[in-house]
Amino acid sequence: MASELRVNTLKDASGNNSVATSTVAEGTIKAWGDANHSADSITDSFNITSINDDGTGTKDYNFTTSFSSANFIGNGGGGGNEGSTGNSRTSATNGVWTSGQAIIIFHQVASGGSVAVDDVNAYTMFIGDLA
DSSP states (O other), X not given: OOOOOOOSEEOOTTSOSOEXXXXXHHSSOOEEEEEETTTTEEEEXXXXXXXXXXXXXXXXXXXXXXXXXXXOXXXXXXXXXXXXXXXXXXXXXXXXXXXXXXXXXXXEEETTXXXXXXXXXXXXXXXXXXX
C-alpha cells in the first residue's frame, strides 16, 4: 500500500534551515537531458522521451510528462568531441514551445560570431510547473 507524507515545512536534523515544501516542488528541475545531437539520440535523461532533428543545431525535446503550459524555462550547453578545445557552445530557443515540447538551438561561439552546430555532447534542463 502506498503511503503519503503531508508537511508544510522541511527542516534539517537539528531543526534549523527550514524551507517550505512549495519551494522544493517549484524550484526543482523538471526535465533534463544528456544527448548526442550528431546521432539524434539521448544518452541519459529525466522526463524526456525523445529528441527530433529540426536542422543543423536545432532539436525538439519531447517530454514524458508535459508542463502545465508553454511558460517554462530551459537552457543548455555542450561541446564537440571529448578532449577537444575551443568547443564552447551556447543555446537559444526559437520561442515556439508547447507544454509537451521545447526547441533548443545550439551555436558554436567563434571569434567571427556563431554558427549552428550538432554537438556530440549536448546538455539541457527545463524548469517550470508540470501538468
